[in-house]
Amino acid sequence: MSKYVVAAANEILPGQRKLVNVRGRPILIFNLDGDYFGILDRCPHQGASLCKGQLVGLVESDRPGQYNFTRNNEIIRCAWHGWEFDIRTGKSRCEPEKIKATQYNINTKTGSEIIEEAYEAETFDVAVEDNYVVVHL
Amino acid sequence: MNIQLMDRVATDQKIKLAIADCDIHPAPKSVPVEIYPYLSKRWQDYMETYGIIYRQGFPTGPAFPKGQPNAARRDAYPPGGGKPGSDLDFMRSQHLDANNVQLGILNPLSCGQGVQNQDFSAVYCNAVNHWQIAEWTSKESRLKASLMVPYEDPSASVKEIDLWGGDSNFAQILLLSRTAEPLGQRKYWPIFEAACRANLPVAVHAFGYGGAPVTGGGWPSFYIEEMVGHAENTQSLLTSMVFEGVFERFPTLKLILVEAGFAWLPALSWRLDKLWNRMRAEIPHVTRPPSELIRQHVWLTTQPMEEPEPREHLLDTIEWIGWEKLLFATDYPHWDFDEPSRALPIRVGKEQKEAFFLKNALELYNLN
Ligand code: FES
DSSP, X not given: XXXXXXXXXGGSOTTOEEEEEEXXXXXXXXXXXXXXXXXXXXXXXXXXXXXXXXXXXXXXXXXXXXXXXXXXXXXXXXXXXXXXXXTTTOBBSSOTTTOBOOEEEEEEEEHHHHHHHTOEEOSEEOOTTSEEEEEEO | OEEOOXXXXXXXXXXXXXXXXXXXXXXXXXXXXXXXXXXXXXHHHHHHHHOOOBSSSSOSSOSSOOSSGGGBOTTOSOTTSSOTTOOHHHHIIIIITTTTEEEEEEOOOSSSTTBSSHHHHHHHHHHHHHHHIIIIITTOTTEEEEEEOOTTSHHHHHHHHHHHTTOTTEEEEEEESOOSSOTTSGGGHHHHHHHHHHTOOEEEESOOOOSSOSBTTBOOSSHHHHHHHXXXXXXXXXXXXXXXXXXXXXXXXXXXXXXXXXXXXXXXXXXXXXXHHHHGGGOTTOOSOHHHHHHHHEEEEOOSOOXXXXXXXXXXXXXXXXXXXXXXXXXTTBTTOOOHHHHSOSOOOHHHHHIIIIIHHHHHTTOO
16 A cells, blocks of 8 residues: 655645545545545546535434534535535445445655655655645555 | 655546537526627516516426526536536536537527517527527537427417528427427427428427426425426326327427436336227327337437436336437536436447437437
């Protein structure tokens, strides 16, 4: 498994997303409250770019008349037919056991770790004191 | 430190199969800028004062919300602004070039049809016909226009057809499926007669404003039911056309059913045949089995394609309908777009694939 540095951590702030390209694969990186997640930017249904989708949440109900709005901005809704995927797991909201967006392992590393371990990176400057988002592929 | 790397392999270098897209929806960038030049001052003033009043109850927009805003793919908004489907360059890059569309049939919606004021409907359809040529077909030879007619006023419709008949910018005459009366009724016959005279197929696109509820059982609670209603509604209009004897009266008529699904057609044909066998004394003017008339006169666009499990059932269904009767369509830029490389969920032979995606359309529209 190779590791690719794809962005400086502060480029993708909580609630934001960024589309990167790793070895020809478009990967969509999300920051949810400081945790980074990555999914292939291709909807499992008919292949739309998930990056163009809308971030939504969940409306759940324990009993009639009571509604809870949860998971705000943690679900991505495809720009075409509206299939929804949980960003934390990649799983489809409707058919989690059957349908899943391809997920990648993402974490952050400091500049010095990156330089030491000779990560592969986009063409950009890595500074020792900063943090970077790394995709494992 | 500067690290160089990464092989950027293009993800899709394969040459894509050439396709016809028989359902593309163009929209004006702005009605005052693009449509008003073809409307007289009197009708511009009318529009400013009264707006467009459709043949439906009180809502000003569609009676049901859509799957996405403006019924459009969220990625189909042109970068320079404006509605999805309003920018030819963006349509080229996002769809025509990207999906190797060789022939695109334009079906303008909310463009003068189903409008209560009949005179306004007629002039608006005429304006949209001019607009399609000026903004689309004259600039992009892959695109063909639909001849818009104010179908609730058949004599005005005939005038419009006779005006443009023979103009190669137009590939078909467009109606919407929710008409005020069942479409086979004789009120509409002059339109079919003029279509045969002009040698243009009549395409009936789902939606419209006929005044009746959007399902056979009344007004449903949910948008999802409206979506299913198109199949019902289209079956009703086809049944009406068969039993009113339209296809026997106009033996060269070609009918295209657009965006209403297709998997229901075999079952409908079986039922019509069965009833015709037993009950045709009531309709002696229908002398041939309905399934035969349908097979001869009717084509269907593919989007939104049914997605049965197991998928092979779709093959059976297409066999029953006839591979030569389906016309591929994406519905670009609408949200229920069918992606050409993914829409047909089964492997089929080369010949069938080419017919389905391109050749059927070229043949039907005489563009070979
Ligand atoms: S392509 Fe994403 S929902 Fe269909």
